[in-house]
Amino acid sequence: MxxxxxxxxxxxxxxxxxxxxxxxxxxxEYTDDLNEPYGLIHAYLGLSQCAHGTITDMDFSETLAHPGVIGVLTAKDIPGINDVSANGKKDDPIFAENTVLFWGQPVFAVIAETRDQARRAAHKARISYDALPHALDPIAARDAGMGYVTEPLTLRRGDADQGMAAAPRRISGRFEIGGQDHFYLEGQIAMAVPGEDDDMTINVSTQHPSEVQHMVAHALQAPSSAIVVNVRRMGGGFGGKETQMNLFACVAAIAAKRWKRAVKIRPDRDDDMIATGKRHDFVVDYEIGFDDAGKIRAVQGDWYARCGFSSDLSGPVTDRALFHADNAYFYPDVRVSSHPMKTNTVSNTAFRGFGGPQGVIVAERMIEEIAYALGRDPLEIRRANLYENGQLTPYHQSVDDQILPRILDELEASSDYQARRQAVLDWNAKRGVIRKGIALTPVKFGISFTATWFNxxxxxxxxxxxxxxxxxxxxxxxxxxxxxxxxxxxxxxxxxxxxxxxxxxxxxxxxxxxxxxxxxxxxxxxxxxxxxxxxxxxxxxxxxxxxxxxxxxxxxxxxxxxxxxxxxxxxxxxxxxxxxxxxxxxxxxxxxxTPKIHWDRSTGRGRPFYYYAYGAAVSEVSVDTLTGEYIIDRTDVLHDVGRSLNPAIDKGQVEGAFVQGAGWLTTEELWWDDKGRLRTHAPSTYKVPLASDRPRIFNVTLADWSVAAERTIKRSKAVGEPPFMLGISVFEAINMAVASMCDYREPARIDAPATPERVLMAVDRLRG
Structure with missing residues (x-):
């Protein structure tokens, strides 16, 4: 050296x-690149072909006869606990036992000498079911009485009913917000290597090694001290490897323990997407009361989430959706409630933003509603309702580090927002086929785990x-x-x-x-x-x-x-x-x-976040009103990362988060058919953003004058999740472009994602 x-x-x-x-x-080197131990064998999952039903028979005769097959694992072969639930509710089995609860639920695993043999043999199994009624979306689940997967939450401050009744103006609406697949480049994968006694080493692509350790220990009836979990790097995670990897690690470990050989499991992309959870999609019913100046007086809302068949992380995810239902705005009287609905779909899970984006986008929809009702620029309404230091959030945390006014001022000036907005209005006044839109949206994002002990x-x-x-x-x-x-x-x-x-x-x-x-x-x-x-x-x-x-x-x-x-x-x-x-x-x-944080869920009060990270983005789009297609012409971002530890890395995180956020709201659509089958389960049907989908002009700047008010590491701020919500500026700009079809007399009210089909339908509706 x-x-x-x-x-x-x-x-x-x-x-x-x-x-x-x-x-x-x-x-x-990723998990699949590691040198394979001598005698390595492979596992492959067998997935249910029924959205909800009772298993009446399992015939593995053809599977076991397939060349290279060593055996089949089912629930009865698990030596310990048949569960990988992250919250102790024991509602997330490794293998379904008597009943399947979604199409694609793991029922068994085939163990063979090669991966190809295991994969082909898994498709030869014959599972019979007595079908039961199923519900796929949160409203259908609510109407069918499916119930909640975990306890709901209500946040309140002031008297929302009284504030709403006293408001000079009121608007109510429903907003459907789609989910999102993580689409990590490296799929789920685990390799288990047995040792002496209870020892087991797991090489795995996971965001939570200690949880994998505990889950494998429970499945094997072994102490956690006997389980070693190693992670060198992941090829992407985005939350999809926080709990979803538990299943794969446990299957590999159970097989390794039984056959005393190293075992690797790696599903195809299709099966990975079918069997693992997504970002929660929501249906939100909201009501806002406001005055003629655009100031919000009261807010009420109900967030119905498609949580899937088990609780997974739906409790904290739906909680955080409420924590960010205000985004950057003060609601004098507020009551917002979560409804974590049980559905016959894969159990949804963590995804970058962890429910926060599904709260923020509703706040921006309400701002848009007010602006169109008053004939004002939405930016004026945003400014009028920004938090002031000392004001309390719906969960009664004081906002004391507000820097958004400066961020908005600087970004408005540097992006030449006012002149460009006028140019957009002038362009649309020509009533051409191509319509333009521009939007400036802020974000205020709380940093810390809401489960205090994780901090x-x-x-x-x-x-x-x-x-x-x-x-x-x-x-x-x-x-x-x-x-x-x-x-x-x-x-x-x-x-x-x-x-x-x-x-x-x-x-x-x-x-x-x-x-x-x-x-x-x-x-x-x-x-x-x-x-x-x-x-x-x-x-x-x-x-x-x-x-x-x-x-x-x-x-x-x-x-x-x-x-x-x-x-x-x-x-x-x-x-x-x-x-x-x-x-x-x-x-x-x-x-x-982390110091200072505390949270009492039973009262809906506390300080769940150590500090807030802030940012804002201006996006301009062009929409083809004959096809519903659009491009992002330009995006300008000013984001707060405190005193950056590594500006180059942080800027890259902002850029990536923005594109991923825009993808969630534009190109990425999850679709289940009436039988409960996910039909968007591969790159051919599920459209992640391409390089060509990025803004044609993309200016990203860090607020280098910002310094974290709290004693964070070197006074820096978190950067992973907050800029994800800046992609909302693209969604808002598309809505403006479409609203020009009726001369902005009403908002477009496009549900997310704003696919070309949805955009075209909104164009036709407003044109009519």
Whole structure:
């Protein structure tokens, strides 16, 4: 290793992703790239062909006769608990037993010498069902009396009924909001390797190694200490690998335990999409009361969610939808309720934003309703209703770090919004086939897990006698740049070159009881834990240097490549070598828990979020009113990430989140037929955004003047989820373009996603 001369990659610097070159050259190793143990066999899932029914017979004779087949696993072959529910409700079986609850539910797994043999044999099984009634969408489930998968929530402040009655103007409506498939590039995959006694090692693509550890332990009737879960990197997650990976890890582990051979399971993309959960789609009934100035007086709303057959994470997801039902706006009197409906569909799960986008977009729909009713620019209505510091949210948390007025001012000016809006109005006045729209939308997003106990993290740092550093933490890398950011924090702490730091795989052997890498909190939590570990080692080094070089501890400092003992600069490597010889402990386990947060769900009050992240986007679109097709002409973004740890990484996160958010609201549509079969289960039928769908002009700027008000890691702010909601600006701009068909007398009220078909139907409706 070269001596430190220049310091590269410390906090607040543009630093390349640690695996960037490996990603683009194909050298990055994912779970499927790991060297396979001798004797590896393969598992493949058999999925139900009934949306709801009683299993009357299972015939595996043809399956077992298929070449290479070793055996079949069903529920009766599970040595422990047949459940992978993330919340302890025991409502999410590994394999269905007597009843299937959605089309595509795992019923069995085939184990064979090759993956192809297991896959082909799985299709030869004959499962018979007595069909039962099924309900696929939340309103149908409500009307059929299906009930909730988990407890609903109501947030209230003031008197919504009285405020609504006193409001000079009132509007009510219904908004249908579609779901979204994660479409991670690397699909679900797990490889289990059995050891002696109860030992089992799982290599898996998961955002939550500790949860996989516990689920496998329960399925095998083994202690968690016997299960090791390893994650080097994921090829994308977006929430789809927070709980959904539990099933695949358990199936591989059960088979490995039974046949005492390593087992790998990797479904086809079709089966992956059919058998795993999505973003929750919602049907929202809302009512707003407002005055002639556009100020909101009262809001009432009911969020009906398609949750699927089990609870999974639907409780916290639907809670967060309510937490963000206000987006950036103060509601003087408010009552909003969640309805987590049980449906005969796959159990929906975490997805970037975790319910927040489905709350934010309703707030923007209500702003749009007010603006059109008053004949005003929606931006005026947004400004009029922004939170002021000291005002309380519907969950009674005070907003004390409001910076949206400055963000809106700067973005309005830098994007030339007013002149461009007038140009759009002038263009549409010509009544041509191509109509344009422009919208500026803000976001206020709360950062922290609403499950308070998840707001903790651990890290482990070793400094070896040659001065090299091994860094491990409980977070998982899925391409978002978590590892490089945490390494930058450690490099700055020791004032060493980042090349000195080896980022090791996430493993439950090193950091126990880790939280999921989710809720945009990966860097906040794991960065702080790593800094705690670094500071412990630094304190020991300060004590050692002070004694060895005969100076006071306050005369010891870390400078680039060296440690100062008074006026004497000692190379970092020399100090480490000497400290080792002096038997100084050069390892530390760090821990962090987020302060100040608390939440009482029973009362709907508390401080669930440590701070808020803010941002805004202006998008301009062109819509073809003969086909319903559209393009995004230009998008300008100004986003708040506090004092960025790595501006290049953060800018990339903003860009990616925006495009993914726009895709959710435009091209990505989930569709089930009347039998309960998901028909959009492959790239041929499910349309993720392409490179050609990005804005033709895409200007992304970070608010470099912003500094987190709370003591976050280096005063940075989370970036993973908040910019996802900036894609709403595209949806709002499309609605404006379509509303021009009736001279803006009423809003377009397009349901999401705004597919060309829906746009065309809205055009025809408003033209008529």
């Amino acid at each position: 070269k001596d430190d001369i220049t310091i590269c990659g410390q906090a607040h610097q543009d630093t390349a992703h640690d695996s960037a070159s490996k990603h683009v050259t194909g050298r990055a 903790q993290a651990g890290a482990l740092i070793h400094i070896y006698s040659d001065g090299s550093i091994a860094l491990n933490h409980g977070g998982t890398e899925m391409g978002q740049g978590l590892n490089i950011k945490v390494a930058q924090v450690v490099a700055e702490a020791f004032q060493c070159d980042i090349s000195r730091i080896k980022i090791t795989k996430t493993t439950t052997e090193k950091v126990p009881n880790s939280s999921a890498t989710a809720a945009s909190s990966g860097t906040d939590l794991n960065g702080m834990a790593a800094l705690d570990a670094a500071n412990q080692i630094k304190a020991r080094l300060v004590e050692f240097v002070a004694e060895r070089w005969q100076v006071t501890p306050d005369a010891v400092s870390f400078v680039p490549g060296n440690i100062m003992a008074g006026d004497t600069a000692i190379p970092f490597t020399e100090v480490i070598a000497a400290a080792y010889m002096a038997r100084v402990h050069l390892s530390a386990a760090g821990h962090y828990k």
